[in-house]
Amino acid sequence: MTVTLYGIKNCDTMKKAFSWLDSHGIAYTFHDYRKAGIQQADLQRWCAVWGWEKVINRSGTTFRKLPEEVKASLTADSAMALMLEQPSMIRRPVLETPEPAELGFKAERYAEIFGI
Numbered sequence: 533m534t535v536t537l538y539g540i541k542n543c544d545t546m547k548k549a550f551s552w553l554d555s556h557g558i559a560y561t562f563h564d565y566r567k568a569g570i571q572q573a574d575l576q577r578w579c580a581v582w583g584w585e586k587v588i589n590r591s592g593t594t595f596r597k598l599p600e601e602v603k604a605s606l607t608a609d610s611a612m613a614l615m616l617e618q619p620s621m622i623r624r625p626v627l628e629t630p631e632p633a634e635l636g637f638k639a640e641r642y643a644e645i646f647g648i
Contacts, residue, residue, distance in 0.1 A: 534630065535558060535628070535629055536561045536562075536563055536627075537553065537560050537561070537563070538562075538565055538622075538624065539562075539564070539565065539625040540566045541562075543624055545624060545625065545636070549637040550562075552637070553642075566619055566620055569616075569619060570616065570619045572612075575612060575622070578632055581632045582632075584608045584611045585611075586635060587611075587615065587623055588615060588622070589621050592621060593620075594620045602614075625637055
């Protein structure tokens with residue numbers, strides 16, 4: 533099974549996901565979307581699965597620095613544009629098996645996905 537983990541390398545939640553995957557011997561490819569950016573098609577797929585409201589990381593520094601009027605007037609299109617422009621606004625990690633599997637990290641959920 534092909535597994536891709538999307539996120540930002542130095543994020544604490546990402547470190548938990550890396551550690552969990554490594555300790556369970558699950559091979560994965562890491563895509564650092566701060567360095568490599570994110571494809572619009574990937575972001576659209578995630579928003580279709582989870583909704584843009586869950587994909588955007590409202591608790592991150594990048595989002596909190598936005599002007600209040602921008603935060604208050606977010607729509608699917610404006611949120612998508614912000615996340616494409618500043619991928620650190622995407623919640624992380626995003627775990628993809630052949631399909632988007634999980635947004636965020638919960639050890640119990642990863643265990644379900646991988647049958648552990």
